[in-house]
Amino acid sequence: MSTATVLGGKFTFPGTTLTVQRMGYGAMQLAGPHVFGPPKDWVECVRVLRTALERGVNHIDTSDFYGPHVTNQIIREALSPYADDLTIVTKVGARRDDKGGWIQERTPAFLRKSVEDNLRNLGLERLQIVNLRLGGMSEADDLPIDEPMEAMAEMQNDGLIEHIGLSTVSEKQYNEALAIAPVVCIQNFYNVANRKDDVFIDRLQSDGVAYVPYFPLGGFSPLQSGTLNEVAAELGETPMAVAQAWLLHRSGNVLLIPGTSKVAHLEENLKAADVELSAEVLARLDGIAAEA
Numbered sequence: 001m002s003t004a005t006v007l008g009g010k011f012t013f014p015g016t017t018l019t020v021q022r023m024g025y026g027a028m029q030l031a032g033p034h035v036f037g038p039p040k041d042w043v044e045c046v047r048v049l050r051t052a053l054e055r056g057v058n059h060i061d062t063s064d065f066y067g068p069h070v071t072n073q074i075i076r077e078a079l080s081p082y083a084d085d086l087t088i089v090t091k092v093g094a095r096r097d098d099k100g101g102w103i104q105e106r107t108p109a110f111l112r113k114s115v116e117d118n119l120r121n122l123g124l125e126r127l128q129i130v131n132l133r134l135g136g137m138s139e140a141d142d143l144p145i146d147e148p149m150e151a152m153a154e155m156q157n158d159g160l161i162e163h164i165g166l167s168t169v170s171e172k173q174y175n176e177a178l179a180i181a182p183v184v185c186i187q188n189f190y191n192v193a194n195r196k197d198d199v200f201i202d203r204l205q206s207d208g209v210a211y212v213p214y215f216p217l218g219g220f221s222p223l224q225s226g227t228l229n230e231v232a233a234e235l236g237e238t239p240m241a242v243a244q245a246w247l248l249h250r251s252g253n254v255l256l257i258p259g260t261s262k263v264a265h266l267e268e269n270l271k272a273a274d275v276e277l278s279a280e281v282l283a284r285l286d287g288i289a290a291e292a
Helices: 042-054 070-079 108-122 146-157 171-178 198-207 222-235 239-250 263-274 279-286
Strands: 010-012 019-021 059-061 087-092 094-096 102-104 127-133 161-167 185-189 210-214
Touching: 042 070, 042 263, 070 108, 087 108, 108 127, 108 146, 127 146, 127 185, 146 161, 146 171, 161 171, 171 198, 185 198, 198 210, 222 239, 222 279, 239 263, 239 279
Parallel strands: 059 087, 087 127, 127 161, 161 185, 185 210
Antiparallel strands: 010 019, 094 102
C-alpha cells in the first residue's frame, strides 16, 4: 500500500495549470465563534496563514460568507501579494443573517455580488476557483442547478472567475453542471464513517476532478470514534491525523482542507500527510462505515 508523501503529494486541477499539495488549509475557523464575527486573536490567525505557506501549503479554501468578510480580509492581510503557486478556492451560494444564521441564496444577481465581494476582500482581479454551494449542510438536494450554473458560466466568460467547482452536490447535479461548463472540483461531506460518495469519488477520479471532503471527523457515534481512537492509540497518532491520513489513502484526487486558528494545531494537521497506514490498518478503518 502506498503511503502519503510530504503534504500528501500533488494534484493538478483538470484543464488548469493549478497544481497544489493535497494537504491544504481551510480558512473557516479564522472567523469568530460559529464562523461569525472577528476572531479572538487576529494576529495569531495571520501567523497561522503565513506558517501554512512556510510549511508548503499552497491550497487555501475560503468564502466571503465566513465572518462574513472576515476570513478573506485576514487572508489578504497575511498573504497579499500572493505567491504565484498559491491557489485560493472560494465559495458562493449562501449568506449570513444578522444573528449569524446561514441562508441559502443562489440567484444570478446574488451570486455575482458574492463573487464581487470575494474579489474585493481578497484583493484580486480574478478568482481562480469558485465553488457553487448547493444542498443543505451535509446532503445534496438534487434540485435543478441550471440557473445558478449558467450564472457561474457567465461570470467565467466575463473573466471574474477562472474555474468552477461545486459543493454539496449529487452525481446527477454534477452531470447537469457538465452540460453547461467544465467542473474542476467537488466539495462534499465525507469521512471514514460517512461514505455515501464512494462511487462518486471513483467517478471523479476517472474524470480527473478533485474531491474535497469537509468535516472529516463529523458524525461519529461513540462506537465509531472508539474504533478510530483504538487505531490512533496503536499508531501513536491523534484520531484526527489517522482520519485525515485515511482520506489521503482513499483516492489520489482527494484534497484535504483542515482548518484551525492556532499554529500549534496547524502543525498537528500537517503531520497527517506523513502518517503511514498499512493494508491491515486501512481494512480496520474501512470497517468503521459498516458499523454505523
